[in-house]
Amino acid sequence: MTFIKITEQDSKYNHLEKMTVKELLSNINNEDKTVPFAVEKSLPQIEILTTNIVDKLKKGGRLFYIGAGTSGRLGVVDASECPPTFGVSYELVVGIIAGGDVAIRNAVEFAEDSKTQGWLDLQEHNITNKDVVIGIAASGTTPYVISALEKCNENNILTGCIACNKNSPLASVSKYPIEVIVGSEFVTGSSRMKAGTAQKLVLNMLSTATMIQLGKIKGNKMVDMQLSNNKLVERGRKMLAKELNINQSEAAILLEKYGNVRNSIQNYKK
Numbered sequence: 001m002t003f004i005k006i007t008e009q010d011s012k013y014n015h016l017e018k019m020t021v022k023e024l025l026s027n028i029n030n031e032d033k034t035v036p037f038a039v040e041k042s043l044p045q046i047e048i049l050t051t052n053i054v055d056k057l058k059k060g061g062r063l064f065y066i067g068a069g070t071s072g073r074l075g076v077v078d079a080s081e082c083p084p085t086f087g088v089s090y091e092l093v094v095g096i097i098a099g100g101d102v103a104i105r106n107a108v109e110f111a112e113d114s115k116t117q118g119w120l121d122l123q124e125h126n127i128t129n130k131d132v133v134i135g136i137a138a139s140g141t142t143p144y145v146i147s148a149l150e151k152c153n154e155n156n157i158l159t160g161c162i163a164c165n166k167n168s169p170l171a172s173v174s175k176y177p178i179e180v181i182v183g184s185e186f187v188t189g190s191s192r193m194k195a196g197t198a199q200k201l202v203l204n205m206l207s208t209a210t211m212i213q214l215g216k217i218k219g220n221k222m223v224d225m226q227l228s229n230n231k232l233v234e235r236g237r238k239m240l241a242k243e244l245n246i247n248q249s250e251a252a253i254l255l256e257k258y259g260n261v262r263n264s265i266q267n268y269k270k
Contacts, residue, residue: 003167007139007191009184016187028193031186035197038182039205046205049134049160049176053206054213056132056158063093063210064122067136068112068144070192071162071199072097073104075136078203084232086216087224087260093207096121098144111144118148127157134206135161136199138191140168140179149173162202164195178202223262227255236261244268 013019013027039046053063065075076095083090098117099108111117122133133152135145140163149159150173161174164182171177180202182194211217216224221243227233239261240251246268254264 003165003169005139005141006165006181006183007185007195008189011184011186011188013186028186031194032197035180035182035194036201038180039198039201042178042180042202045176045178046202049178050206050209050213052158052160052176053132053210056130057092057210057214059130061128061130061132062091062125063207064096064125064127064131064133065094065136065203066096066118066122066133066145066148068098068103068142069107070196071136071138071142071145074196074199074203075134076104078200078207082207082211084226084228085222086211086214087226087262088211088216091125094125096125098142112142113144115143115147118144119151122148122152127152127155129156129158132158132160135159135170135174136203137161137168137170138164138195138199140165140170142170146170146173162199164191164198218262218265221261223265224260227260236264240264240268 016024057063065079067075076097079093079095082088082093097103099111102108103111133149135149137145146169149161152159153173159174160176160178161170162178163170164180166179166181171179180198182198185191185193187193221239223239225232227236233255236255237248237251240246240254241248243265254268258264258267
């Protein structure tokens with residue numbers, strides 16, 4: 001199979017420095033509009049991986065994202081949002097980035113080029129064949145990610161990936177690859193743009209659909225969310241008031257007593 005690094009191809013636009021602000025924004029927006037349609041073409045791949053993630057997590061496994069640079073940061077963002085949104089443990093969905101947590105804010109030189117550190121980083125979490133590891137790399141060529149998935153395969157750990165080039169080296173070592181082909185970037189090679197947007201959309205799907213399948217949503221509400229700020233406490237009160245047909249004061253008392261929306265509903269109905 002032929003591998004063409006589309007993410008590195010020349011932009012369809014030139015002389016960007018001569019464009020007005022309005023032209024720049026309009027052209028970037030026009031490119032961004034194409035991303036959801038590219039994701040739509042990959043829905044069958046996304047569905048297969050999601051189904052396998054749900055199966056693993058129902059059996060006590062965990063979900064790991066591993067990536068470098070923008071891809072790694074996106075994985076960390078999605079993982080870090082799962083506990084407050086769905087009330088799950090911080091160990092259930094884990095984001096790992098090449099170079100460690102310092103790389104979330106500052107680029108760590110050559111971290112993505114290591115062919116051994118990715119697996120070592122996974123081992124720090126005592127990874128087993130109960131778990132799922134998803135490699136995230138727009139190019140599909142990042143050594144840190146590819147080598148980590150190769151070791152996962154050797155250890156019978158389920159693997160998937162999110163890449164934005166077809167038939168990439170990363171996809172070839174992933175049991176369940178997701179390939180979202182968004183084409184060349186507005187700024188040539190800047191895969192934090194369309195490719196990054198595509199990866200974020202896919203991550204949203206993977207984690208949200210998985211958590212719904214695990215029973216973390218009731219109706220369309222985040223009944224297990226952590227009440228970590230005033231906005232969420234107020235949202236929790238409104239959920240309870242509507243669900244139980246009670247006033248806000250009664251809802252506040254229930255939340256204070258039982259800690260979250262789900263527990264409040266269950267105990268009130270008892």
